[in-house]
Amino acid sequence: MCEEYSLSDIWDMAINYFDEDARQKSWYVIVSFLGKNHTDAWINKDKPLPRYELEKCLNLLDKLKYKIPLHRIMKKRFFWKDEFFVSPYTLEPRPETEAIIEISMNYKSETVFKPKTILDIGTGTGCILLSLLKEHKDAYGIGVDISTFVLDTAKQNAENLKISNCDFVLQRFGESEEVSMNSISDNYIDGSNHYFAAYENNVLAGRTFDLIVSNPPYVNTEIDYATKFDPIVAVFHDEPTRITNKLPLAENGVFLCEVPKYLMQSYEECFKTHYKWHKSGHPEILIFEYSNFG
Incomplete structure (x- = not known):
């Protein structure tokens, strides 16, 4: 028989895993994690939890104990102006990446360059592309990534935000030859060979884009805590x-x-000319801008 616990009991235990505003934050996390109405939860906080809710709470406490980031636990994170679903297969959106959207906003007032087509390489959650499409409403966008699981996440976010002027395509980018099966994590092969079909057919062949954006994998040194829970x-x-x-x-x-x-x-060295650098919200990260003019 499972020992009885109330929401108040779980709350008392969860407080130990928070530093600042511990009581307020822990309450919000527990109630949100259970998907409860905050008023109802407060009224019934001293009643024994049903077994299925208790199991969820104990699972939450385990995640907090091992310092899994809250955004990973809650499976969502705010980016630019919207909240995005985050899956285990996607990078967690970060505030410094919002600088890409900020820079693109400068183009809205220009008469020479207004992006009508946008390509997002390594789209992940789709947060960059979808945020751009909300700002550039007349544009059409394509997000590419190497996993159907990742693309499902991006499609879910597009649906949640009611954005339809986009497509998400299974595609590896920048390869000069076909990639071996061993070069990609098993989580990024769906077993149906759709990945290689997309690569061989080159669904982007012959298309060009006014604006190409990317937050690619670039870490080649030891991982730090900030990226510990992101997919390798x-x-x-x-x-x-x-x-x-x-x-x-x-x-x-x-x-x-x-x-x-x-x-x-x-x-x-790759681009030689027509480039410039922009600051982001992170001291060690910049935004590179290249203009393909004449």
Whole structure:
């Protein structure tokens, strides 16, 4: 027989895993995790929890104990102006990446360049592409990634935000030859060979885009706590500038990419001219801008 606990009991235990505003934060997390109405939860906080809710609460306490980030526990994170669903297969959206959206906003008032087509390489949750499409309402966007599981996450976010002027495509980018099965995590192969079909058919062949954006995997050193719970293939890459190979950028198009400072020289060597750097909200991360003008 499972020991009885009330919501108040769980609350008392959860407080130990929070530093600032412990009582308020822990209450919010518990109630949100259970999907309860806060008023109803408060009124009934001293009643024994049903077994299924108790099991969920104990699972939550385990996650808090091992310091899993709250956004991972809650499976959602706010980015730009909206809340996005985050799955185990996607990178967690981060505030410094919002600088890509901010820079693109400068184009809205320009008469020479207004993006009508947008490509997001390594779309993940779709947060960059979908946020851009909400700002550039007349544009059409394609998000590409190497996993059907990732694309399902992006599609779910598009549906949640009621954005229909986009498609999500299974595609690996910047490869000069077919990738071996061993080069991709098992979680990124769905067993149906759809990945390789998309690669061989090259669904983006012949298309160019006014605006190409990316927050690619670029970590080639030891992982830190901030990325510990992100999927490895979304974080690490031995050749982080590979995505710049044969970019389908339209004439007068713009490429915006999140880049760590230690890769500045590599990007400058790839593009040579017509580029500039922008600050982001992170001291070690910049946004690279390349303009494909004349």
